[in-house]
Every structure is written in structure tokens, then in C-alpha cells.
Amino acid sequence: MKPNVYITRKLPESIVKKIEEVCHVRMWEEKDQPVPREVLLREAEQADGLFCLLTEEIDQEVLNAAKKLKIIANMAVGYNNIDIEEATKKGIIVTNTPDVLTETTADLTFALLMATARRILESNTYLKEGKWKTWSLMQLTGQDIYGAKLGIIGMGRIGKALIERAKGFNMDVSYYNRSRKLDVEKEFDITFLDKESLLKESDFVCILVPYSPEVHHFIGEKELRLMKDSAILINTARGGIVDEEALFHALKNKEIWGAGLDVFEEEPVSLENQLLSLPNVTALPHIGSASKATRLEMANLAADNLIQVLAGEKAITPVNG
Numbered sequence: 137m138k139p140n141v142y143i144t145r146k147l148p149e150s151i152v153k154k155i156e157e158v159c160h161v162r163m164w165e166e167k168d169q170p171v172p173r174e175v176l177l178r179e180a181e182q183a184d185g186l187f188c189l190l191t192e193e194i195d196q197e198v199l200n201a202a203k204k205l206k207i208i209a210n211m212a213v214g215y216n217n218i219d220i221e222e223a224t225k226k227g228i229i230v231t232n233t234p235d236v237l238t239e240t241t242a243d244l245t246f247a248l249l250m251a252t253a254r255r256i257l258e259s260n261t262y263l264k265e266g267k268w269k270t271w272s273l274m275q276l277t278g279q280d281i282y283g284a285k286l287g288i289i290g291m292g293r294i295g296k297a298l299i300e301r302a303k304g305f306n307m308d309v310s311y312y313n314r315s316r317k318l319d320v321e322k323e324f325d326i327t328f329l330d331k332e333s334l335l336k337e338s339d340f341v342c343i344l345v346p347y348s349p350e351v352h353h354f355i356g357e358k359e360l361r362l363m364k365d366s367a368i369l370i371n372t373a374r375g376g377i378v379d380e381e382a383l384f385h386a387l388k389n390k391e392i393w394g395a396g397l398d399v400f401e402e403e404p405v406s407l408e409n410q411l412l413s414l415p416n417v418t419a420l421p422h423i424g425s426a427s428k429a430t431r432l433e434m435a436n437l438a439a440d441n442l443i444q445v446l447a448g449e450k451a452i453t454p455v456n457g
């Protein structure tokens with residue numbers, strides 16, 4: 137008998153077909169709406185495999201309901217939406233989608249850095265609203281990128297890919313990470329700094345650390361105070377790493393110059409979020425990995441993980457076990 141798989145979002149047909157060849161598939165058919173919680177809980181009961189996105193909170197309640205579950209294939213590199221400890225206790229394999237999104241996410245991170253520094257979106261709105269009356273000396277002036285100091289917090293795959301982009305702009309790169317990466321330091325001639333020095337010295341601080349409770353509000357009032365008043369904070373990792381209340385005050389009081397945010401503490405971000413009212417915030421709707429090719433690769437990798445584990449084989453990219 138084929139194993140039961142539940143897919144929490146409508147996937148491209150080719151990927152569904154591939155899974156259907158070896159599994160009995162049920163799927164939430166809405167493309168742009170996450171599966172309601174009660175449906176997820178109900179569907180999880182019969183599922184041997186779950187294909188989910190970062191919009192699904194796979195917590196103890198879901199895991200307790202999912203008595204037959206063997207694999208959770210998360211279509212994201214981050215997996216803070218899943219209670220890994222509980223899944224591991226229950227013998228459930230969890231997989232993610234590393235590597236395939238590295239370059240695309242590094243592209244977006246650098247694009248957001250550039251857009252924030254050079255006020256690209258603000259300038260576009262300025263023109264379209266008919267405000268461009270003359271070429272003006274200091275109007276819409278931003279911060280230089282070429283030759284600036286870039287501090288990266290978290291030196292994993294995406295951090296490394298970001299260095300390659302920064303080197304093309306002759307940036308002076310330093311990083312902070314839980315453990316030193318001597319191979320990366322040597323390969324790219326970059327410097328390891330403690331957190332405090334990195335915040336004090338950088339023109340751009342890019343957050344690329346995976347979310348875990350230990351890094352909740354890793355950047356708060358104290359850290360923002362250390363940054364230069366001309367500095368820019370870029371976050372393409374997870375919203376919870378930055379204390380948004382503290383960031384709002386730092387930006388409003390011009391303690392730092394700007395922020396580029398692809399992620400928020402609550403997603404989708406509410407239009408009431410006071411960060412959105414600031415002209416020095418460039419905000420994006422969590423699109424780090426959003427290129428057509430990359431999203432398909434992520435979906436394919438998640439599907440392959442699911443199929444392999446349900447066939448009794450090893451997961452390709454497990455995060456536990």
C-alpha cells in the first residue's frame with residue numbers, strides 16, 4: 137500500500153505527479169492561503185509524510201495528532217517553525233532545503249542592501265508621485281556601498297555567498313559567528329570580530345544567522361546603540377532576531393541611518409507595524425529565495441526527501457537523525 141502524504145500548499149503539477157507515483161497524496165489546494173490549523177491537525181492524523189512550508193507551525197499539538205508520521209519535509213532552509221526536539225523524540229525525520237537557495241538569497245540580501253543604501257524604492261515613489269521638479273544637490277542622497285565596511289552576523293552558506301558579492305564592491309568584510317570559520321577567513325581575507333566590535337565598526341550589518349531561541353532579539357536596544365548613526369541594518373534571516381520595537385526607536389531617533397527588512401517578527405507584517413511608517417525602512421515580504429528556478433528546486437528537494445524517507449532510504453538533507 138502506498139504511504140499517505142499531506143502537502144500543505146498547492147504545488148506545481150510536475151512535483152505532485154512525482155510524489156503521486158509512489159504515495160497517496162492529499163493537498164491543500166489554495167495557492168496563496170496557508171492551510172487552516174484545524175485542517176492541518178485533521179490531515180496530519182493519517183499522514184505518513186508531511187510536505188510543509190514555513191507558514192505551518194508544526195508544534196507538539198500537530199506532532200501528537202500525527203501518530204503515523206515518519207517525515208516532515210520543510211520547503212525552506214530555516215526550520216524554526218518545527219519543534220525539532222519533539223519530532224526527534226517521536227522518531228520523525230525532519231528535512232530542509234539547504235544549498236539550492238543560497239545564491240538566490242545572497243542576491244536578494246545584496247539587492248536589499250543596495251536598495252536601502254541608495255533609497256531606490258523611495259526614489260521610485262518620489263518620481264511617480266510627481267515630486268521630481270529639478271535635479272537637486274542633496275535630494276535622495278544615500279550611503280556609499282563601494283569600499284564600505286560590511287559586518288555579517290552568521291557565517292554559513294549564505295554569508296559566504298554574500299562575501300563574494302561584497303568583494304565585487306571592494307567592501308571590507310568582517311563577520312561574527314558562534315565559532316570561527318578559519319577556512320572562510322583565509323579564502324576571502326575577512327576578519328572575525330566580536331559582536332560589539334562588529335556593530336561599532338560596520339557601515340552595513342547583515343543578519344544571516346538561523347533563528348533559534350538563543351538568538352531571539354540578538355539585536356536590541358543595546359546593540360543598536362553601538363552602531364554608527366550612518367549604519368544600515370539588513371535582515372534577511374528571521375524577524376525574531378531583531379527587537380522591532382528597539383529598531384523603530386533607533387531609526388526614528390536617527391541612532392542608525394536605515395534598515396532593509398525582508399523578514400518580520402509577525403508575518404505577514406501588519407500594516408499597523410510602526411516600522412512601515414518610516415521612510416528609512418525598505419521592507420519586503422520575505423522573498424529571499426523567491427526566484428522561479430530556486431522555488432522549484434526547493435520544492436523538488438523537499439519532495440525527494442519525502443519520497444526517499446518513505447521508501448525506507450536515507451534523507452538527502454536531514455536536520456535531525
Ligand code: DGY
Binds near residue numbers: 212424425
Ligand atoms: C528559508 O528557506 O528559510 C527562507 O526564509 C524562505 O525561503
